Amino acid sequence: MQVSWIDPDEIARLTAQLEGPLQRDEPLPWDLDTLPDISSQFTMDESDSADPPELADAIAAPVPESMEQQGATPAPAIEHIREKLRAIRNSAQDAGLMPIAKTATIERSDSTAIPVSDSPAAGIMPSRTPVRIPPAPQPVTESAAKIPDSHHPSSTPLLPPGSSLTERLQCFIPWVQSVVPCEDILLVDDHGDLLWGGPSRADLALSVVLAAGAGLQSGSDALTRSSVFIRSRLGEQKELSVLPCPTRYGMVTLALLNATGLSNENVTSLREALKLCIDDSAVAPAIKGQA
Amino acid sequence: MIAVATASQKGGVGKTTVCINLAHALARRGWNTLVVDTDPQGGIGLSLSRSTRKRRGFYDFLQNGGEARPLILPTRLPELSIMPCGDSASFLSQGAKLDRSPERLRDLLRQLDLLRFDCVLLDTAAGLNGVSEIIVRGSEWVLIPQQAEPLAVRSLPLLLETLARFRADGTRTRVAGILLTMLSSQLDASLKVAREVRAMLPPSLLFQQAIPRDPLFLEASALGLPLSLIRKNPPPSALLFDQIAAELEERIGLPAHKDQTHRHASLLD
Numbered sequence A: 001m002q003v004s005w006i007d008p009d010e011i012a013r014l015t016a017q018l019e020g021p022l023q024r025d026e027p028l029p030w031d032l033d034t035l036p037d038i039s040s041q042f043t044m045d046e047s048d049s050a051d052p053p054e055l056a057d058a059i060a061a062p063v064p065e066s067m068e069q070q071g072a073t074p075a076p077a078i079e080h081i082r083e084k085l086r087a088i089r090n091s092a093q094d095a096g097l098m099p100i101a102k103t104a105t106i107e108r109s110d111s112t113a114i115p116v117s118d119s120p121a122a123g124i125m126p127s128r129t130p131v132r133i134p135p136a137p138q139p140v141t142e143s144a145a146k147i148p149d150s151h152h153p154s155s156t157p158l159l160p161p162g163s164s165l166t167e168r169l170q171c172f173i174p175w176v177q178s179v180v181p182c183e184d185i186l187l188v189d190d191h192g193d194l195l196w197g198g199p200s201r202a203d204l205a206l207s208v209v210l211a212a213g214a215g216l217q218s219g220s221d222a223l224t225r226s227s228v229f230i231r232s233r234l235g236e237q238k239e240l241s242v243l244p245c246p247t248r249y250g251m252v253t254l255a256l257l258n259a260t261g262l263s264n265e266n267v268t269s270l271r272e273a274l275k276l277c278i279d280d281s282a283v284a285p286a287i288k289g290q291a
Numbered sequence B: 001m002i003a004v005a006t007a008s009q010k011g012g013v014g015k016t017t018v019c020i021n022l023a024h025a026l027a028r029r030g031w032n033t034l035v036v037d038t039d040p041q042g043g044i045g046l047s048l049s050r051s052t053r054k055r056r057g058f059y060d061f062l063q064n065g066g067e068a069r070p071l072i073l074p075t076r077l078p079e080l081s082i083m084p085c086g087d088s089a090s091f092l093s094q095g096a097k098l099d100r101s102p103e104r105l106r107d108l109l110r111q112l113d114l115l116r117f118d119c120v121l122l123d124t125a126a127g128l129n130g131v132s133e134i135i136v137r138g139s140e141w142v143l144i145p146q147q148a149e150p151l152a153v154r155s156l157p158l159l160l161e162t163l164a165r166f167r168a169d170g171t172r173t174r175v176a177g178i179l180l181t182m183l184s185s186q187l188d189a190s191l192k193v194a195r196e197v198r199a200m201l202p203p204s205l206l207f208q209q210a211i212p213r214d215p216l217f218l219e220a221s222a223l224g225l226p227l228s229l230i231r232k233n234p235p236p237s238a239l240l241f242d243q244i245a246a247e248l249e250e251r252i253g254l255p256a257h258k259d260q261t262h263r264h265a266s267l268l269d
Ligand SMILES: Nc1ncnc2c1ncn2[C@@H]1O[C@H](COP(=O)(O)OP(=O)(O)O)[C@@H](O)[C@H]1O
Pocket: B008, B010, B011, B012, B013, B014, B015, B016, B017, B018, B043, B181, B182, B183, B211, B212, B213, B214, B215, B216, B217, B218, B219, B221, B222
């Protein structure tokens, strides 16, 4: 089986271009902004305050026009990246490295989202990483206990200890719905692969990655601070709330479509729960005997 | 003088490690070598004292221009020098006005040439945009460390595509080679990736030698040192860099280039 699943034909085409003769004698004046300044298309939000303090400065101010553009006709460069991601995803599926969504969907009545597959962490599961990551030393119950149940009755999802990531996500996602009602929920890893969300959401995944990337690139580490999230408007009717969250498998981003009632407090809980859900998922049985 | 920039789409692939160790090996082989740290989060010169870390460096030059020589720190190895990163924060905080940077970079490289460096390695921040794009476009060669891992290799097509786009714009930068790093010989997947990449790429684009995954690198980068300097006897992985340096010399034509400049100099003398 091919493990690198990059397309040899594509590589051949690119290397030919790189090794071939220069197309022109004089370099073209190139545009410094060869990629769209995506940071200008997103706003970051501290959920409880309409006007987030220093963060507004940390990330470029929103440009209203480009926000609308983003929703209607995406900039050519974005369209290009989108195509790229699509092609990469297709070749992954062709190579059998990424499950095709239809084969393993599990319909759930309580959630609009469906897991991409039975081994949902397409991009982050140890099975696809060469090095097996040992389970986090902390048992699930202990980490969960950090958030006092008495104060926030629903502040953590019930995650069966020692469960696999699939099982955990199946508990986590409905819980997110119950905390923050929204039209759809996506989980995207830092390669843009959907860990959760129907295949029809692949293009939303790109918006999620761009939003998270823009926020993170702006150098503001406040972005992963517990109560901060990014608001990304996708046209008139759609808004994504984007919460990048560092996990032990890299950045995993939770995105909520048209969420209602996000608050400082529940953004914090969402992030903590997501981290718990992923970090403590079992690659080996959970360690017993710890309080 | 030949300028070689590192490039990668992602961070943590081993650019800085390659740069430091390669520079050290080149210097040991007698080339007058300078490492320029252009990554605000890079670790070159981490082991320098606090006061030297606050020294002016690359970003100060991008901001103000002027003379390059005072920004260069000598090392104990006479052939190896370092230009630290300098004050990246104040440069990048002014909304990153980069329009003047390509010209500043050209000026910097001109000055370094006059200072008689044979080879300048520019260690970049991840991504091929912003300052890193300017550096890659402004260098004659680009060196691409690539982790021999199934997940990491995904970024290769995008990187090549970006470089092809630069080339289509008329940028003259050439690929010195893709250098496989963090190859785990015990891990089947890592070996497979290496084999597959080797099958896909023409030999002209891929270094023969690959860098193994070795925990000693971690130790060395914590100290900001080339691997050969953390032990009395250089560990095997350090010796590999001698071969990589030899390969790079061939790839970028360093000996021929030096001959040329020397002949040139002797005509002038
Ligand atoms: N061949 C290797 N084996 C093991 N660890 C490595 C190797 N190369 C780099 N590392 C480690 O990986 C981390 C990232 O490397 P670095 O060179 O800083 O990457 P980059 O400059 O691309 O961000 C460092 O901690 C470094 O010590």
